[in-house]
Amino acid sequence: MLQFTKSTEYGLIGLVHLADRRGEVVSVxxxxxxxxxxxxxxxxxxxxxxRAGLLKSQRGVHGGYRLALEPEQVALSTIVAALEGEPALTSCETDHAESAGCHVEPHCPIRSPIQRIRQGLWxxxxxxxxxxxxxxxxxxPGAPSPIEHLNLFPRGN
Amino acid sequence: MLQFTKSTEYGLIGLVHLADRRGEVVSVxxxxxxxxxxxxxxxxxxxxxxRAGLLKSQRGVHGGYRLALEPEQVALSTIVAALEGEPALTSCETDHAESAGCHVEPHCPIRSPIQRIRQGLWxxxxxxxxxxxxxxxxxxPGAPSPIEHLNLFPRGN
DNA sequence: GGATATGGCACTAAAATGATGCTGTTTCCG
DNA sequence: CGGAAACAGCATCATTTTAGTGCCATATCC
Structure with a gap:
């Protein structure tokens, strides 16, 4: 449903909490x-x-986790990839349709548009x-502008 | 998994196909x-x-669907909302936690950040x-810029 | 050596999704 | 008129994904 999983949610909570205590080891x-x-x-x-290298762990009685990197160096994309994989907005992309032979191609009218959406989000x-x-x-911000000829990600790309 | 449903995928396929034949009635x-x-x-x-008003239907032998609006007037957000609802990136947002009493608040460190992500995507x-x-x-586009102090949606808002 | 942590699997239950069945209504056409 | 083709609306069932735990091993402190 175009939603993060609980695992991602929990991971974000933990990361933000750990970032608040930069350097400190905090237990689960x-x-x-x-x-x-x-x-x-x-x-x-x-x-x-x-395991993804974003945190470092310390075992034992006063163990716990701490950030392995500075908060500036961790991208949200990296977090999400570690916890639920990269988002694949259509099944074309998850099913390895290209190699397996996507029976919609070459007529599939949505694949590249959707890929653009996905890449923009990513x-x-x-x-x-x-x-x-x-x-x-x-x-x-204020109201979105009316949606006439707007291109997807108009950032000068 | 941060992915569109099949229903959305199929809907997009249909819409794009119908847009190619603007005005014509095409059968499922x-x-x-x-x-x-x-x-x-x-x-x-x-x-x-x-039902969402994006298509018009015609029953009977030569029936089918056609676009109810010009392609310029239909936002992707409207399509997704019609087919799978608005995305709620965290459970906070779906569970009506605010009224029900989100037990994470007021300490929840991710809620507003996630809401910003959601709003940006939306x-x-x-x-x-x-x-x-x-x-x-x-x-x-080319490679994304390094992720130092970048704000979420730096569009001058 | 016991208490308290994380590490790594594996498993079960619940929820979301995908797919289809059935019946009704509308329209065309012979 | 009557059948075929196509949408309308629900409802059901199987599959997949997700959420949540169980279990035991390992590490560390006291």
Missing amino acids: REIAGTYKISRRHLGESLKALC RQMEQTSLRALIDEPLAL | REIAGTYKISRRHLGESLKALC RQMEQTSLRALIDEPLAL
């Missing part, structure tokens, strides 16, 4: 307790982020750092 | 046959688009017309 227990979320599930997400996430998720300038 | 059979997709499922998607879709999905200027 503490984070889960703070936000009243499943300790186990949060743990699974942080494990995944650790690029947004690539350009959004964990830092940007923490800071809260948030002055969300 | 023909569209499904062209792209070798499920006639029934495609039919369900087009029914939904019809705005992209609002600004993308069906026309833009048809036209294929497609000169997809």
Whole structure:
């Protein structure tokens, strides 16, 4: 439904929390307790982020996780990829239709348009750092302009 | 998994096909046959688009669907909303947590950031017309810039 | 050596999705 | 008139994905 999974959600909660305490080692227990979320599930997400190299873990009694990188260096796209894979907006892209022989091609009228949507979304996430998720300038804009001949991602590309 | 549903995919296929034949009435059979997709499922998607006012239907032997509006007037966001609802990137947003009492608030560190992501994606879709999905200027851009202090949607808002 | 962490699987239950069945209504055409 | 073709509306069922846990191993501190 065009929605992040719980795993991603939990991972983001953990990352933001850890970023607030840059450098410190914080346990899953503490984070889960703070936000009243499943300790186990949060743990699974942080494990995944650790395997992806975004976190470093410390075992043992006073163990826990800490950021492996500065918040400026972590892209949202990297986080999402670690927790639920890269988004593939159409089945064409997940099913390896190209190699398997997509029976819609070469007539498929949506594939490249959808790919543009996907790439635009992905690029947004690539350009959004964990830092940007923490800071809260948030002055969300006015009404979108009327949708006449607007191209998809009109950023001079 | 941050992915459109099949219903949306089929709906987009139908819309693009119908836009190619602006004004003409085209049957589900023909569209499904062209792209070798499920006639029934495609039919369900087009029914939904019809209920949403994006298509007009004509019953009977030579019946089918045609666009109710010009491709320039239809936003991708409208299409997606009709076929799978507005995207809610976190469960906070679907569960009506605010009224029900989100037990993560007021500590939830991700809610507003995620909302910004969601709004940015949604705005992209609002600004993308069906026309833009048809036209294929497609000169997809170079490498994304390094992700230092980039804000989410730096469009002068 | 016991308590408290993470690490790594594997498994089950619930929810979302994909696909289809059935019946009714409208329209064309012979 | 009556049958065929096409949409309308629901409802059902199978599959896939997701959410949530269980279990045990390993590491660390005290």
